[in-house]
Amino acid sequence: MRHDFIDKYGHLDSPVHRLDPRMKIVTAFTGIVVIVTEPLSADPAHFLLYLALVTAVVSVTRLPVTYLVRRLLLVSPFILMAALFYPLSVFISRKEFFAANQEAILTAGAAILMKSLLAVLLLVLLSSTERFHRLLMALRRLRVPAIITTVSALLYRYIFIIADEALKSSRARDSRTPGKLRTGRIGVIGNQVAVIFLRSWERSRIVYQSMLSRGFSGEFPDMVDMHLRTADIVFPLLFIALLIAVRLII
Amino acid sequence: MHISDGIISTPVCLTATAAAIGLVYLTGRRATTEEIPRMGITGAALFVASLIHFPVAGTSIHLGLFGIAGIILGRRSFPVVFTALLFQALIFQHGGLLTLGVNAINMGTGAFMAWIIWRITAIPEYARAALAGFTGIIVPALLMIAEFRITGYGSAVAVIALIYIIAALIEGGITLSAVVFFRKVKPDILANPVLNCKHEKVYGDD
Numbered sequence: 476m477r478h479d480f481i482d483k484y485g486h487l488d489s490p491v492h493r494l495d496p497r498m499k500i501v502t503a504f505t506g507i508v509v510i511v512t513e514p515l516s517a518d519p520a521h522f523l524l525y526l527a528l529v530t531a532v533v534s535v536t537r538l539p540v541t542y543l544v545r546r547l548l549l550v551s552p553f554i555l556m557a558a559l560f561y562p563l564s565v566f567i568s569r570k571e572f573f574a575a576n577q578e579a580i581l582t583a584g585a586a587i588l589m590k591s592l593l594a595v596l597l598l599v600l601l602s603s604t605e606r607f608h609r610l611l612m613a614l615r616r617l618r619v620p621a622i623i624t625t626v627s628a629l630l631y632r633y634i635f636i637i638a639d640e641a642l643k644s645s646r647a648r649d650s651r652t653p654g655k656l657r658t659g660r661i662g663v664i665g666n667q668v669a670v671i672f673l674r675s676w677e678r679s680r681i682v683y684q685s686m687l688s689r690g691f692s693g694e695f696p697d698m699v700d701m702h703l704r705t706a707d708i709v710f711p712l713l714f715i716a717l718l719i720a721v722r723l724i725i
Numbered sequence: 726m727h728i729s730d731g732i733i734s735t736p737v738c739l740t741a742t743a744a745a746i747g748l749v750y751l752t753g754r755r756a757t758t759e760e761i762p763r764m765g766i767t768g769a770a771l772f773v774a775s776l777i778h779f780p781v782a783g784t785s786i787h788l789g790l791f792g793i794a795g796i797i798l799g800r801r802s803f804p805v806v807f808t809a810l811l812f813q814a815l816i817f818q819h820g821g822l823l824t825l826g827v828n829a830i831n832m833g834t835g836a837f838m839a840w841i842i843w844r845i846t847a848i849p850e851y852a853r854a855a856l857a858g859f860t861g862i863i864v865p866a867l868l869m870i871a872e873f874r875i876t877g878y879g880s881a882v883a884v885i886a887l888i889y890i891i892a893a894l895i896e897g898g899i900t901l902s903a904v905v906f907f908r909k910v911k912p913d914i915l916a917n918p919v920l921n922c923k924h925e926k927v928y929g930d931d
Contacts, residue, residue: 507822511731511738515877550729550818557732561878568879590731591821598730598818610815622753622761626808629765630772631816637766637773645777660779661895664788665902668774672793672903673911675770676763683762693758 484538485606491536492604495707496613502711503601507594509718515583522589524721529596532714536604546599547592554595558588607631612699621694628695633675633682641671726789726865727813727828730821734876741872742826745807748833752803760801767798768805772813779895786892791832791861792900795839796854797907797914802836803829827872831865838864850908851901858900862893 485492491499510525533543562584566573573580602610608628615624644667652663683691756764775788794802807829813819820828839857842848848856866889873882907914 504822507730508735511823512735546818553727554729554732557729560873560882564873564879564881565877566879567881587732591729594730594821594823595818598814598822602815602818607816620749620753622756622764622804623749623808623811625761626765626768626805627812629762630769630809630812633766633769634772637769638776641773641777661898662902664777664779665899666906668777668788668790668793668899669903669906669910671774672767672770672797673907673914675766676797676911676914679763679766682766683759686762687758691758693761 482602482605482607484542484603485609487537487604489535489537489604490706490710491532491600493706494604494710495701495703496605496609497617497701498703498707498711499601499605500610500613500617502714503597505715506597506718509715509722510593510597511590513586513590513722515586516579517586519582519585519589521721521725522586522593524725525593525718526589526596528714528717528721529593529600532600533596536600538600538603542603543596543599547595550595551592554588554591558584558591561587609699612697613701615697616701625694633678636678637671637675640674644670726832726869727810727820728824728831728869728872729818730823732876733824733827733872735823737872737875738823738827740826741830742823745826745829745833748830748837749804749807752800752837756801756804764798764801764805764808767794768809771805772809779899786895788899789832789835789862789865789892789896790900791835791865792839792854792858792896793861793903795836795841795861796843796857796900796904798836799840800837802840803833806833806836831868831872834868835861835863835865851904854904855897855901859893859897861900862889862896866893 506529510522513521562573562580565580605613608631611624611628611631614627615621648663648667771790771794774793775790778787791802791806794805798805807825810820810825810828810832814821814825839861842857842860843853845853863886866886870882870885873885874880904915
């Protein structure tokens with residue numbers, strides 16, 4: 476299976492890629508908070524302005540537009556469902572209320588859609604302008620507990636190895652149960668799940684012993700150099716200030 | 726089941742985030758160095774195995790496996806679920822940053838409840854396993870409905886529960902068959918060894 480898509484674009488070089496990962500995390504998080512706390516009755520123009528601001532940042536990252544669109548499309552069914560469900564659920568359960576406030580409720584649905592899409596776009600920006608291990612080190616330096624960052628680092632390292640193993644066990648399952656699984660499907664899949672867990676369980680023991688023999692003390696060594704330059708402070712602050720300006724002033 | 730940013734109201738997100746951070750602290754306390762790789766790699770397995778699709782009535786659902794996570798990781802399943810969600814939000818934009826707490830509370834509580842059920846030894850083992858699998862899905866679904874209701878969605882969101890009941894029943898069956906398999910092949914995985922790591926010999930145990 477393909478393993479390169481995780482931080483495929485983390486190696487590009489652009490002003491955004493060069494920013495300090497800590498500032499990028501803080502900026503993405505603050506940006507999401509500013510956008511998401513917009514009331515459901517917010518002026519749709521706000522969302523267009525946010526989109527313009529985020530697009531401006533995207534344009535300097537040199538990320539391919541098709542890639543961004545694909546990432547957005549991948550999660551949009553869930554977002555679309557939640558956004559549609561809002562007016563729909565009000566319509567079904569409170570018909571009179573819906574009839575009286577039709578426009579407001581539909582605007583609220585659209586606001587949910589826009590807020591979610593913008594938040595996803597910011598997350599895509601964050602994860603595709605930085606290599607993952609640097610993001611983890613930045614999280615660690617932002618005082619996220621070591622248990623979270625170390626387990627994340629292991630997840631990142633082992634997900635694809637285990638995915639390959641799962642693929643093998645799927646092939647084995649299919650070759651033993653040709654065609655559609657008709658009877659005992661739950662049992663077969665349960666066994667397959669158990670095999671995946673067992674193998675990873677065994678593997679974790681071996682990994683632990685080799686980590687110990689290399690001097691593992693509970694945390695991966697921090698070997699990333701991070702220095703805040705003027706640009707690391709000015710550009711994120713400017714971006715956040717503009718978002719807040721849209722939110723509060725316009 | 727992953728809720729994206731912007732869908733649930735901010736006060737709910739903030740409350741859930743505070744609760745999730747507190748629970749990560751409580752359930753992740755005093756983790757030994759041996760548990761860290763076990764949590765990471767079993768977490769990866771949890772993530773991969775949950776991508777297996779299961780055909781139901783013309784469509785397909787994917788597994789959650791919070792029941793199995795609760796059974797084999799015990800209380801450590803909460804930080805593992807939390808971390809897996811952070812990973813998914815950052816890498817796949819599945820879920821969100823502000824809703825990380827909400828999603829962690831939903832799914833982590835599912836795994837945690839499954840573990841509590843698994844510890845009630847008065848119930849026969851296989852019934853416990855099926856019940857843990859069922860709980861691992863239905864608890865997150867009920868919490869999710871509650872959060873949608875608080876946000877202002879109409880009571881019609883409760884139909885989600887109907888969909889998840891089917892998923893939870895299937896999950897119960899899968900958890901049961903996985904536990905039968907573990908019992909046959911490697912019974913000590915069911916004894917919650919993560920919590921007993923401290924007492925395990927590090928070298929030469931096989």
